[in-house]
Amino acid sequence: MQGYPFTWESGEGTVDWIEERLDKVLVTQEWRDVVRKASVLNILTRRSDHSALFLGILNLRERTGGGRKGFRFEMAWLHDEGCRGVVETTWIEGRDRGLQACIELCGNKLLRWGGDKYHRFDEKLRCLRKEQLRLRGRTDQNSLAEYQQLEERLAQLEAQEDAFWKQRAKQHWLKGADANTKFYHREMP
Template structure:
């Protein structure tokens, strides 16, 4: 799943090359046992190779009506309020133990930052989609937009 190419050179130039170099190999016996397996191509920023992720669960079925777990948003680090929420929660709940503190801290951050950076994340996601649309286009207008 994802981009079909796993290696690139000259990104954003007229000499941009993309190839499918990296692959995942499994035996038929393993595939018969783990039928829900899938490979996700994860584009990376720091390498000219993608990261390949071999997942063994059927994520399409698992995404049903379940409650979304806590996810820390890196954008929160640019807001002093994040540190305040963590310190306040940690100080108040320190007596409950490490695991409870982490869980409560996550809940507090989720309440604090829930809608705060939603538009930022949405904007970043839309920009990423645009980048994916422009991959491999080497005309001047597309390169400038990329």
């Protein structure tokens, strides 16, 4: 198992904090011989006293070249005028390099332009969780107080992120509903 060694806890963030390795994954040796690259990842959860165990059957680092993520276009970028400027400038800059090289250059520039702008919650949450992981299992007063402060900051940041995405979802739904309304009005006799 990879990740944190304990899968269950009670009394989190208190002097009575107990952690155990209760949850496990069971496979047969025959299955293990067939699925050689399988591994179990312990994923700490915030809403349960049990961790989530993920049984992976592929070595994703090997498949994706060392864990490097590929380019993913963010639909949110379409609503930002800066996106158009990045794409236009990049196409002019890369026009002599060929289509594939120009697409790759454009992807890299879009990631630099919009990566932090649209994923700010993920990085902040990741840092807070890392700090909280450092304190797991410590029951001295200073560590417990720091853990509780991090817990409050995580809850606040998660609430902000939820509000951000709900607003975006609502905006997209309203735009879609508005477009559908216009479409039906045009089509009706």
